Amino acid sequence: MNLETVWSQVLKETSVNDCSIHGPDHWARVERNGLYLAEKTGANQTIVQLFALFHDCRRINDAIDPGHGLRGAEYAAKIKDKLINISSDDFDKLYYACEWHTDKNETDDITVAACWDADRLDIGRVGYIVDAQYMNSKPAKAIAESGDFNPLERIRLRNWEKLTAPIP
Ligand SMILES: [Fe+2]
DSSP, X not given: OOHHHHHHHHHHHOSSOTTSTTSHHHHHXXXXXXXXXXXXXXXXXXXXXXXXXXXXXXXXXXXXXXXXXXXXXXXXXHHHHHHOOOOHHHHHHHHHHHHTTTTOOOOSOHHHHHHHHHHHTTGGGGTOOOOGGGOOSHHHHHHHHHTOOGGGGGSOOOOTHHHHSOOO
């Protein structure tokens, strides 16, 4: 599976504006946060990366937007056969993580935990405090408690803008 191809497809079809607080800059930071957490906890990196891309891609507003997680999961299911090459168990986990990312707080699954924590570690962008109470994994709790986000910066951010540029 080529993640850049999946990104290009989602960027073409997303309902979210490029400059939205829930847009691709956010997805890229969630991906970075998730990769950091996966490195520490052993979460499945591919699922975490796909979650980052799909969880907010079918939002229709930047407020609560009920059902947006399920719509993201359904959209992933729609393009799965063409572009997403993971096992059906892994896909079920991705679907679950997207569907419930705003409606459930706790999970025992390390991969779902990395997905949700990665998203919650980015809540500071909209002026909320990153709160350890809502984190599931130890490394995410540690970052929230210390308020030191520098460890995340060690991981390279995806340069998604180049994926939307017209081919020369
Ligand atoms: Fe998000």
